[in-house]
Amino acid sequence: MRAQLETFLALLARDLRVLRRQFGQFVIRTIMQPLLFVFVFAYVFPKIGQGFQGGQSGISFTTVLVPGLIAVAINFQGIQAVALPLVQEFSVSKEIEDRVLAPVPVWVVGFEKIAAGTLQSLLAAGVVFPIVYLVHAHGAAPSVHIHDVALFVPVLLFACLLASALGLFIGTVIDPRKITLLFAVVVIPLTFLGCVYYPWARLDPITWLKYFVLLNPLVYMTEGLRASLTPELPHMPVWGFMLALVGGSIGLTVVSLRTFTRRVIT
Amino acid sequence: MLTTTVAPTDGRALIAGMDVRTHAAAVKRRIGVVSQSNTLDRSLTVWENLYYHGRFFGVSRRNAHGRADELLEQFALSERAGAMVYQLSGGLAQRLMIARALVHRPEVLFLDEPTSGIDPQTRINLWRILRELHEAGQTTLLTTHYMEEADILCERIAILDDGKVLALGSPSELKQTLGADTVISLTLDGDPAPLVAQVEAMDAVRTVEQVDHTIRVFASRAEGVLARLVTMAAALNVQVVDAASQPPSLETVFLTLTGREYRE
Numbered sequence: 330m331r332a333q334l335e336t337f338l339a340l341l342a343r344d345l346r347v348l349r350r351q352f353g354q355f356v357i358r359t360i361m362q363p364l365l366f367v368f369v370f371a372y373v374f375p376k377i378g379q380g381f382q383g384g385q386s387g388i389s390f391t392t393v394l395v396p397g398l399i400a401v402a403i404n405f406q407g408i409q410a411v412a413l414p415l416v417q418e419f420s421v422s423k424e425i426e427d428r429v430l431a432p433v434p435v436w437v438v439g440f441e442k443i444a445a446g447t448l449q450s451l452l453a454a455g456v457v458f459p460i461v462y463l464v465h466a467h468g469a470a471p472s473v474h475i476h477d478v479a480l481f482v483p484v485l486l487f488a489c490l491l492a493s494a495l496g497l498f499i500g501t502v503i504d505p506r507k508i509t510l511l512f513a514v515v516v517i518p519l520t521f522l523g524c525v526y527y528p529w530a531r532l533d534p535i536t537w538l539k540y541f542v543l544l545n546p547l548v549y550m551t552e553g554l555r556a557s558l559t560p561e562l563p564h565m566p567v568w569g570f571m572l573a574l575v576g577g578s579i580g581l582t583v584v585s586l587r588t589f590t591r592r593v594i595t
Numbered sequence: 596m597l598t599t600t601v602a603p604t605d606g607r608a609l610i611a612g613m614d615v616r617t618h619a620a621a622v623k624r625r626i627g628v629v630s631q632s633n634t635l636d637r638s639l640t641v642w643e644n645l646y647y648h649g650r651f652f653g654v655s656r657r658n659a660h661g662r663a664d665e666l667l668e669q670f671a672l673s674e675r676a677g678a679m680v681y682q683l684s685g686g687l688a689q690r691l692m693i694a695r696a697l698v699h700r701p702e703v704l705f706l707d708e709p710t711s712g713i714d715p716q717t718r719i720n721l722w723r724i725l726r727e728l729h730e731a732g733q734t735t736l737l738t739t740h741y742m743e744e745a746d747i748l749c750e751r752i753a754i755l756d757d758g759k760v761l762a763l764g765s766p767s768e769l770k771q772t773l774g775a776d777t778v779i780s781l782t783l784d785g786d787p788a789p790l791v792a793q794v795e796a797m798d799a800v801r802t803v804e805q806v807d808h809t810i811r812v813f814a815s816r817a818e819g820v821l822a823r824l825v826t827m828a829a830a831l832n833v834q835v836v837d838a839a840s841q842p843p844s845l846e847t848v849f850l851t852l853t854g855r856e857y858r859e
Contacts, residue, residue, distance in 0.1 A: 422637055
């Protein structure tokens with residue numbers, strides 16, 4: 330048991346070593362999209378007088394965006410940090426063949442990938458937060474405050490875990506030849522239909538969409554962060570997103586570890 | 596299967612007394628594997644590949660450090676310690692793969708066709724390394740398609756065909772099982788049938804095979820047989836286009852056992 334923990338930690342240390350080496354790349358790929366997003370919508374739009382009217386009075390669009398863009402960063406990082414390298418290891422580099430020879434049950438190797446992805450998602454959230462919080466035009470500041478740490482911490486952790494488990498799942502089931510479809514078919518639809526730019530509760534006028542998006546794990550990440558960071562905005566009931574985040578993380582972890590094991594043991 | 600990455604459908608295999616099916620992690624701790632494809636960690640340097648491999652196998656930080664340095668030295672890779680592995684040539688990458696498999700001092704080292712598709716110089720160098728490991732007492736399981744390689748390097752050889760062990764023994768034992776010591780091939784410009792009939796009657800000859808215009812004679816001794824064959828052919832008025840005499844080799848053992856068509 331102790332030996333297996335050592336191996337697990339060594340695998341994690343290897344991933345962190347690689348992350349340290351590629352930290353510049355990590356930061357760039359993490360911040361570009363949210364930075365440009367807040368620049369256009371929170372800085373340019375208010376400056377040129379183009380805005381999103383019809384929202385709740387007194388609440389700026391930036392307030393809606395902050396939890397949304399952090400959730401996108403978490404979700405994107407989970408997929409990017411776990412699924413993409415894995416697809417490469419399965420197809421081009423065959424590195425996975427060596428990694429699964431580490432002296433632990435194969436599922437531990439998969440679990441380590443989820444753990445490393447979770448750490449990277451947390452880091453991505455930390456990197457993105459100051460950007461989405463600070464970049465905005467005068468008078469368009471978001472109203473953000475953590476009023477309940479006991480809610481915020483588990484929401485953040487389980488959102489990161491869910492994103493990484495999703496990454497492992499995608500990485501083990503996707504056909505490496507179709508990896509280019511990953512963004513078109515998975516990442517972009519999840520993002521646009523992930524209640525990032527609008528709170529879920531505001532979808533009332535489009536009932537079918539309101540229930541359809543519940544299939545999207547990103548919805549629970551944004552709604553969870555919305556409830557913890559910008560509670561004055563309407564959000565899903567706490568039990569709703571917590572159930573999905575906790576249940577989804579555990580369920581997807583179990584499923585993805587099985588697909589991973591099946592993929593590497595022939 | 597022995598390296599635990601393919602699930603057995605039936606039967607039992609033990610490595611150092613551990614069942615590969617039920618104690619996969621314990622088996623993995625005791626083996627080192629050099630696979631056919633390059634599975635080095637492309638995101639790490641040469642040195643880090645060894646260091647982290649040691650750490651995966653529970654080697655302490657300090658020992659992993661020392662072991663990485665030591666193996667780089669032993670495999671003449673010290674100069675490239677800081678290089679990223681994608682910068683290595685095929686031969687160097689393979690040396691590093693072997694070094695990596697040895698970091699945790701495995702009881703059994705697996706080498707999967709280590710010399711397929713590599714240049715002769717690298718191959719000879721690799722053979723030298725494997726001999727040194729052997730002399731140092733390293734148990735090694737090597738799979739290869741090159742009978743010559745098995746003959747030179749191995750103490751005990753299993754010939755596998757279609758998943759079945761056809762023969763198991765030392766190279767000399769295997770050569771004896773063939774029942775023929777020397778294989779003489781003659782290529783004729785006429786019909787070999789009359790010659791075959793005569794040759795089969797010779798004392799020293801065990802069997803004769805005929806493929807088109809070529810006959811292969813399995814003889815218990817080499818002396819004089821080739822000369823007599825040529826004389827007999829001349830007497831029958833068939834020209835000998837090509838003649839070759841091969842000392843017993845594992846290649847012929849393999850071909851005889853697997854019943855494959857002989858290819859020059």
